[in-house]
Amino acid sequence: MRILVTNDDGIESPGLLALVQALRPIATVDVLAPDRNWSAASHQRTIDRPVRVRSTVLADATPALTTDGAPTDCVCLALTGVFPAPPSLVIAGINRGSNVGQDIVYSGTIAAATEAALRGVPGIAVSLADWTSTEFGAAAAFVVELVREVERNGLSTDTIMNVNVPAIPAEQIRGVAVTSLGYRMYGRQLERRSDPFGQPYYWLAASTSTDLAEPGTDLSALQGGFISITPLVVDRTHAPMLGELGRWTFRSRP
Numbered sequence: 001m002r003i004l005v006t007n008d009d010g011i012e013s014p015g016l017l018a019l020v021q022a023l024r025p026i027a028t029v030d031v032l033a034p035d036r037n038w039s040a041a042s043h044q045r046t047i048d049r050p051v052r053v054r055s056t057v058l059a060d061a062t063p064a065l066t067t068d069g070a071p072t073d074c075v076c077l078a079l080t081g082v083f084p085a086p087p088s089l090v091i092a093g094i095n096r097g098s099n100v101g102q103d104i105v106y107s108g109t110i111a112a113a114t115e116a117a118l119r120g121v122p123g124i125a126v127s128l129a130d131w132t133s134t135e136f137g138a139a140a141a142f143v144v145e146l147v148r149e150v151e152r153n154g155l156s157t158d159t160i161m162n163v164n165v166p167a168i169p170a171e172q173i174r175g176v177a178v179t180s181l182g183y184r185m186y187g188r189q190l191e192r193r194s195d196p197f198g199q200p201y202y203w204l205a206a207s208t209s210t211d212l213a214e215p216g217t218d219l220s221a222l223q224g225g226f227i228s229i230t231p232l233v234v235d236r237t238h239a240p241m242l243g244e245l246g247r248w249t250f251r252s253r254p
């Protein structure tokens, strides 16, 4: 199996290195990641300027490619010929910080996996539920297990797997929970400050979120010490609303 490893934290992220090192024994691994942190960049595509790609090495001397493009640009490049062969699986991570609930709308990690699914290649997003921890072992080990399951069971090409791993010692992880998205909302308060000239500025990087950890959700699994795996699809159609909208009366005719 040929796997593309990318991320949104940037090529120098230790989570990326941990993922590459874990996957190398079981797959051919190509690495292409942004040259800076694109966290919360969502599904950005660079179309107003050229994108550069250059060779580099990871901290363990693994050859890699890096780009000034966004995470989704990385996946696009890999799936359109920047490597000798395209990957059959794209894995983004290991992200620093969880991607649960509404995070998936903002996340560049999820966007990278989504770009793969858009192009007919399954994508896996992997996140460690801590901003500073370097304990990637449990997350990396689970990804290896998941890749083996994908090989055994197959995976439809429009699938995105969103994996979140609690930042606790591996021996304390209680298992794997298949979950739905929970509820997480940021930024209910405006963070307004003043610069030295008395002008206001704002921080939109809210440090706190409102979380509702309903049973069966990713948030609940993480809080309970479980690895969470949530299957996602690209199609965001609001199915119940199709029937409802059909009953509305629109006067315009095509």
Ligand code: MN
Pocket: 008, 009, 038, 039, 040, 095, 096, 108, 109
């Ligand atoms: Mn990130």
